[in-house]
Amino acid sequence: LEEFSLSVHASLEPRATAYTIANEGRRLIECDRVSVAIRRGHRCLIEAVSGQDLVDKRSNTVRLLGELATAVVASEEPMWYTGDTSNMAPQVEDAVQAYVDESHSKTVAVIPLRRPEVLAEKEADEDYETPPPVGALIVEQIEDARVAQKMTQRVDVVAQHSSVALANAMEHQSLFLMPVWRAIG
Numbered sequence: 001l002e003e004f005s006l007s008v009h010a011s012l013e014p015r016a017t018a019y020t021i022a023n024e025g026r027r028l029i030e031c032d033r034v035s036v037a038i039r040r041g042h043r044c045l046i047e048a049v050s051g052q053d054l055v056d057k058r059s060n061t062v063r064l065l066g067e068l069a070t071a072v073v074a075s076e077e078p079m080w081y082t083g084d085t086s087n088m089a090p091q092v093e094d095a096v097q098a099y100v101d102e103s104h105s106k107t108v109a110v111i112p113l114r115r116p117e118v119l120a121e122k123e124a125d126e127d128y129e130t131p132p133p134v135g136a137l138i139v140e141q142i143e144d145a146r147v148a149q150k151m152t153q154r155v156d157v158v159a160q161h162s163s164v165a166l167a168n169a170m171e172h173q174s175l176f177l178m179p180v181w182r183a184i185g
Contacts, residue, residue, distance in 0.1 A: 004161065008165040015048070021034070021036050021165065026050035028154055028157075029154045029158055034140070035050070035137075036048045037069035039132065039134055044073050045066055064099040065138065067099075069136040071092045072092055076133060078110065078112065079092055080107075081107065082106070082147060108138065108140050110136050112133035113159060113162055116163065134163070
């Protein structure tokens with residue numbers, strides 16, 4: 001856990017942070033695949049997939065996974081799919097079914113990532129309007145539809161560390177003229 005925490009906070013580059021979350025998070029969670037989606041406007045784009053050096057953003061699977069992440073982030077509630085979609089919102093249900101039909105995953109969890117300070121401020125002030133999540137953590141099991149308690153705990157820990165690291169990287173990237181400042185040194 002310490003090694004994951006150190007490596008995920010090592011970079012302020014969103015893409016590098018996303019790849020670290022995906023690859024190191026998969027090892028920590030002990031699942032088949034972890035993907036990271038970053039929110040750009042109202043859409044979520046898949047930035048990293050564990051075990052992949054590059055993500056082909058035009059592939060059907062990646063496109064459908066981005067649509068699923070967008071639907072879940074819009075609802076701002078975590079989504080766990082293990083074969084039953086009866087308790088899901090219609091737009092999330094449609095996105096899950098389309099993605100599962102393409103990828104054949106048995107278990108899919110999509111957890112919106114947001115800053116922990118936002119949650120504390122929301123509890124302290126009832127009128128506080130929460131900013132939208134910065135992205136989503138997507139965890140998949142391809143063969144096994146059972147979700148162990150140990151797995152959900154590990155997903156929660158990875159999501160907490162990932163949300164802080166990704167939010168910091170996104171905030172750093174959005175600083176005025178950051179690419180120019182980086183080029184100048």
